[in-house]
Amino acid sequence: MTSSPLIIGTRGSPLALAQAHLVARAVEEAQGWAAGTVAIRTVTTSGDRIQDRPLADIGGKALWTKELDRALLAGETDCSVHSMKDVEAIRPDALRIAAMLPRADVQDRLIGAASVAALARGATVGTSSPRRAAQLKQRRPDLNTVPIRGNVDTRLAKLAAGEVDATLLAAAGLDRLGRGTTGVAIDLLPAPGQGAIGIECRAGDGRVETLLAAIDHHPTHVAVAAERAFVRALGGSCHSPVAAQATVKDEMLTFRCELLSEDGRCHIYREAWFAAGDLDGPADLGRAMLAEAPDAVQALFTG
Numbered sequence: 001m002t003s004s005p006l007i008i009g010t011r012g013s014p015l016a017l018a019q020a021h022l023v024a025r026a027v028e029e030a031q032g033w034a035a036g037t038v039a040i041r042t043v044t045t046s047g048d049r050i051q052d053r054p055l056a057d058i059g060g061k062a063l064w065t066k067e068l069d070r071a072l073l074a075g076e077t078d079c080s081v082h083s084m085k086d087v088e089a090i091r092p093d094a095l096r097i098a099a100m101l102p103r104a105d106v107q108d109r110l111i112g113a114a115s116v117a118a119l120a121r122g123a124t125v126g127t128s129s130p131r132r133a134a135q136l137k138q139r140r141p142d143l144n145t146v147p148i149r150g151n152v153d154t155r156l157a158k159l160a161a162g163e164v165d166a167t168l169l170a171a172a173g174l175d176r177l178g179r180g181t182t183g184v185a186i187d188l189l190p191a192p193g194q195g196a197i198g199i200e201c202r203a204g205d206g207r208v209e210t211l212l213a214a215i216d217h218h219p220t221h222v223a224v225a226a227e228r229a230f231v232r233a234l235g236g237s238c239h240s241p242v243a244a245q246a247t248v249k250d251e252m253l254t255f256r257c258e259l260l261s262e263d264g265r266c267h268i269y270r271e272a273w274f275a276a277g278d279l280d281g282p283a284d285l286g287r288a289m290l291a292e293a294p295d296a297v298q299a300l301f302t303g
């Protein structure tokens with residue numbers, strides 16, 4: 001299918017492929033193209049190859065995007081599909097996030113217990129997300145959180161094998177994999193970008209930018225851009241426990257965000273309102289929060 005009018009680059013995990021297919025179908029529908037017109041090309045990333053260490057130890061979120069970026073810049077693909085949650089706050093100038101699909105369920109689901117309160121005393125919860133670990137320990141300091149890597153099915157298999165008592169996964173991912181009945185919703189403020197699928201192309205590639213503009217969901221794009229401006233302003237490592245969720249209604253953006261210490265004992269939460277499209281507001285909020293945050297929180301962002 002080298003003659004395809006659009007070649008999508010994606011990681012090869014089942015979730016990434018499901019998301020790439022959603023994008024392909026959206027473009028085909030918007031253009032009135034037959035199903036299968038858009039081509040999907042799998043690119044293996046270092047994040048997929050290295051499974052035995054926490055992401056934060058081996059180079060961070062760039063591991064998911066580096067090879068996709070290379071293929072895109074080399075012209076092997078026309079665009080890359082990303083989970084916005086996994087995309088670094090700062091992207092190369094030569095690339096542009098041109099579209100986002102409508103955001104799915106932003107909540108996390110707990111698998112292995114009926115609620116956080118129902119977890120046994122001292123239970124082991126598998127999560128490699130500093131945010132989820134800190135938020136859980138804030139509610140239940142007795143819990144033991146351990147890193148768990150691998151795609152959604154691998155993690156569920158580790159839970160089934162008894163390696164951990166419970167785990168947390170994004171509802172959006174479970175739903176997209178047809179596992180909508182797995183786990184129970186829990187009320188944690190989500191990661192910036194959670195539930196949103198973004199499509200990135202070469203900056204200035206007008207033909208592809210036009211194709212992607214036709215599927216862009218403006219409220220999602222505005223909300224996720226605000227969350228990313230907030231994270232950018234925090235600087236430091238993107239693996240610090242940070243949560244943020246923007247929602248847009250009638251050109252007004254409601255912004256909720258939280259910074260935590262690793263053990264969840266210190267946290268700072270804010271709620272603010274901005275005009276939709278204002279990126280300076282969320283960025284200023286991030287800097288102000290960091291300045292006021294307890295030392296144990298500040299230390300995670302200044303390193």
Ligand SMILES: NCc1[nH]cc(CCC(=O)O)c1CC(=O)O
Pocket residue numbers: 083084085086168169170171172173174193194195196197
């Ligand atoms: N870090 C992996 C990742 N990246 C995006 C999702 C889920 C889909 C989404 O949030 O859009 C997941 C799995 C998970 O956190 O359970």
